[in-house]
Structures are given as C-alpha cells and as structure tokens.
Amino acid sequence: MVGSKKNGLLLRYIVAIVLLIIMVFPYLYMVLNSFAAWDQVDKRVIPTEFSLRSYQWLFGGGDVAIPRPWIQAFFNSVIVSAGSTVLMMVTGVMVAYALAKMNFKGRETVNNLILFQMFFPAIILLVPTFLIVQNVGLYDTYWAMIIPKAMSLWAVFMYTNFFRAIPDTFIEAAKLDGASNLQIMFKVVLPMSKSITAVIFLFLFMERWTELLWDMLVVRSDQMLTLNVLLSQMFGPYGGYPGPMYAASVLLTLPIIILFLFFAKKFQEGMQFTLK
Template sequence: MVGSNKGLTGRYIIAFALLTVMVFPYLYMVLSSFADWSQVDKQIIPTKFTLRSYEWLFLGGEAAMPRPWLRAFFNSLIVSAGSTALMMITGAMVAYALAKMNFKGRDFINNAVLFQMFFPAIILLIPTFLIVQNVGMYDTYMAMILPKALSLWAVFMYTNFFRAIPDTFIEAAKLDGGSNFQILIRIVLPMSKSITTVIFLFLFMERWTELLWDMIVVRSDEMLTLNVLLSQMFGPYGGYPGPLYAASVVLTIPIIILFLFFSKQFKEGMQFTLK
C-alpha cells in the first residue's frame, strides 16, 4: 500500500514537472508583457508591473514609426475567419460527395486528395502567387483568403466521419424528397458537431498563425496581419522586448478563447479521430 502511494506521488511529481516545462514559456511571456521595461528579460519573475508595453502597442509604437496594431489584429480576424469558413464549407461539400455519393472517378479523386496531402505546400507557392498577381488580387483580403479556400485535411477528416454515418439516414431523407445539399445541411452536419469543432479549431489556428503567404501577398501597412507585423518588429523594434511579448500575448488570445469555449466538443471530436 505504501509502495503504491509512493509510485502515485512520483507520477504526480513527474506530471507536474512536465506541465511546468510546457506552461512556463507562455507564463514567462505573459509576465514579461506586463513587466516594467527595466526588468524585461533581466528577471525570470518580474517584481514591477506596468501596462506600458500594451499602451505602446495599441497606441501605434513610436511617433516616428507608427504601426497599425489594432488594424493588423482585425485584419487577422477577417482573414482567418473568412478562410476558415470557406475551408469548412468546401471541405464538407467535397467530403459528402466522396463519402455518400456514387459517381465515376470517386476513388481516383479520393486517392488524389490523399496524395496531395503529402505534397509540400511551398511547391505551389510561386505559381499561386503569380496567379494572384495576374488576376489583380495582390495586396487585398481576397489574396489572403481565396488561395486558402480549400483544406485537403478538412476533406479527409470530414470524409472519414461522414462514412461512419449510416446510409439509412441518407436514404430516408431522399425518399422524403431531400436534395443532397439539404441532407448535408440538415442531417449530416448536425450529426457531425464534434468533428466540426476539431476541424474548425485546427483550421482557424493554422490560418491565424500563417506568416509566409501573408508576407508575400501584402505590401501596404493597412493590409498587414498581426503575424506579419509582429515579424517586422524584430528589425526596427528589436530594442522593445516588452511590446514584443505583449504582441505575442495578443496573438494567442483568440486561440485560447476558442479552445475554452469549444473544449467539450473538441474532446469528443478528438476521441473519434483517435479511434
């Protein structure tokens, strides 16, 4: 009995140590964002706290070189929300066709989706950029949203989940006169809330943290996303570590809020993906 208690205590200690290692970098970032500038990166745990870094950030930085932080934050929200919505819509529609509709070439398309998932995305970077430039979308929201309108990973996840839905539901709905689109919207997607939450969170997080593509297709300060603006800080604003930490904290806030809000559905969806 004593031995088992010691073993349990040891597991708790190891788990706590691992959790500390994982959480401490983020905790350090948050503390440093509120720390007095004289203590940033000079003390592991600051003793003096201030809102100066956030004031500096949201008021635009130095007057000699102002930066549109709030505008960049809302740009990131617009681009991430728009891209995620399109990826989920197209992913669900393509997945429904692959999972529940019989047509010539379905297996070929399904294999093509799997094959394309192993393609490094950077291979298509230059051709996609040239297309965006030639059609006149450069330095616009559309340049950041439309090329990200389809996620093969979302197609793959939705396809596997839709296949698990009994065909009897689909056949009954067709007998009642429902079209494929109506069946998808009214029957299939309401039964797929858990996996939809997982797909939504991963897609939004991936798009929210996108840097390379936004950096390529954006030129003006008014169209910058928060990631691009944050990356630019390491140059002229390298001497301001406090605002750097503050910007990094702001960048993580939407992801944390979404995860906390959808945590229950996320756990249910992850249980399906791990089966």
C-alpha cells in the same frame, strides 16, 4: 505492494507536473513580461512591478519614427483567418459528403488523388500560386490571403472518414422526405458532426492564424499586414521594445485560447473519434 503502487503513482504525478510547468512556463513568462514595467522586462524571471505601458504603446501605434498599425493588423488577422477557415470548412464538408455518401464515376480516383496531394509539401505550389494571384490583380488585398487558403485537403479527409461512419438510413429517410443533397448535407449530416467539426475548425483556424510566409508574400502596404507579419518585422526597428513585442504575442495567442475554451468539450469528443 500497496506502498510501491502509491510511490509509482506519486512519481508519475510529479513527472507530469514538472512537464506541465516546463510546457506552460514560456507562455506565462511572455504574459508576465507583457505587463511588466519596461525596466524589468527580461530582467527578472518573475517581474515585481507591473503596468499597462506595453499595451498602451501598441494601442497608440508605437512611438518610433514610423508608427505601425498593431490593432489594424490584429483585425486583419481576424478577418483573414475567419474568412479562410469558413471557406475551408464549407468546401471540406461539400467535397467530403460527395466522397462519402454519393456514388459517381471516378470517386475512388478523386479520393486517392486527395490522399496523394496531402503528401506534397505546400511550398512546391508557392511560386505558381503567387504568380496567379498577382496576374489576376488580387495582390495586396484580403482576397489574396483568403482565396488560396479556401480549401483544406486535411479537412476533406477528416470529414470523409466521419461521414462514412454515419448510417445511410438517415440519408435515405431525408431523401424520402424530399430533401436535396444540399439540405441533407447541412441539415442532417453536419448537425450530427459537431464534435469532429470542432476539431477541424480549431486546427484550421490555428493553422491559418499562425500563417506567416504566404501573408508576407502577398501583402505590401502596412494597412494590410497581419499580426504575424508585423511581429516578424519587430526584430528590426522594434527590437528595442521587448515589452510591446510580448504584448503583441499575447494578443496573437488570445483568440486561439478563447476558441479552445469555448469548444473544449466538443474538441475532446472529436479527438476521441480521431484516435479510434
């Protein structure tokens, strides 16, 4: 009986390890090939010679007929993703606090409309949003990539559910001390929501960081390209440079990995709440 349990546990470990290897190997392959000598890129499963040539090629802007701003594109992605995520977090907190802790006429209607809107495919609003951006003169600017992504209904939904679980006694005590709703929201409620904030932040940042279609529509000049858009253009004139393509892909994943490692503990706590 004991032996069968040990065999079953060993089998589960083996299956888990195999699945982990299958999941992680594509990323390891990408990292290894980004550092591989150019004559070994995609030639071996595990390269035997390594160099920084692919990264030097990127940092130098490339050596094709029209050098592309890889580093500028990376910082464009940082600016756009950080700006959009901060705005989505702020608007999410404010709307969710009103829905969860404030009584006003039509609150349930607003909440139901938000839930209803979450089922709409985002592509439905793509054309009208693009026309608005173009008509107000924001085309080919950072604002064209940031403002239309300034609110996340998913963030509102997550924050609303979490705020409802916070006892009203904390809110009432703060009001007795003379705190306004804005002060209560950012000095009482939000500090108590660090775990769910970590989950929301990571998901929103990752979603915005990997955005491609919208950024392709509202950006024209090379200096405004995000890294995702620039990567999508590599398969044309840059198709003969797989090493730098892998290197740019590694750069694209780096911020997400760093943020996840930094917020890992709070992320786990927040996920435990969402799974309850």
